[in-house]
Amino acid sequence: MVNHKGLKLRAAAGAIVAVLVLGGCAQGLGGGTYSRTEARRAMTVQFGTVESARGVQLEGTKSPVGTVAGAAVGGIAGSTIGGGRGQAVATVIGAVAGGVAGSALEEGMTRTPGVEVTVRLDNGQFLAVVQADEGERLRPGERVRVLRDGGTTRVTR
Template structure:
């Protein structure tokens, strides 16, 4: 028979997994991804030629969600150990360890592949832009557009 503590632990672990999966879907760092606030804003457009492309890794998100969810799971797991003061200590240790593990899991699950595209602009300047790899497959020698506005730069076809 499944105990109430086991059921709580499974429910909390499921909630943590769902939050981390949703957090991974929230990224939009590619050339074709725009935030809502970027709509209807003028952008400067420059043209150039791709000089080089290399794969990079974009670190994952580091929000409190992973830490808090991990701490909850760890605290619940720790509370199932022992009794009295030993149980209280195990709960605290479980919560701290769970928080650290939850933060690491969130960062790892939301980590994505990216590309660094170096472009020689038509004015002779070089520009390197890092963005999510959305399968654009930029190639050296290809003509591209570089779009810029306040704080955002992207390379597109």
């Protein structure tokens, strides 16, 4: 005889693992992280001095993965409640609540620390750039490079 409750729990655990694994695939947003499409692309370089740097939070990803996985887990959990029509209602409510919770869980788990760097360029202009905090704190008074390619701007040493 097949243990349906055990199968449902394994399916729920598998969905949670998928959310965690896929949530870890978020693209880096730091000054030293480049996407594959940025390779071999010319960038404009300007020089300047850091005026300030403050910590910020970069919101997490909001992909359908968290919502779908949460809905699957919630629907499975809801289907174990009651029987007949009540079970169907519990399954729908569980799926909706699970989808909302899964979306929030994904966003929270993929949230990362960032840094807002304000730079006084050598031409006297000020520029603020928000990027992921990769652990190498830029300090006021430090000389930096500002790299731009028309769509991406980053501050590096």
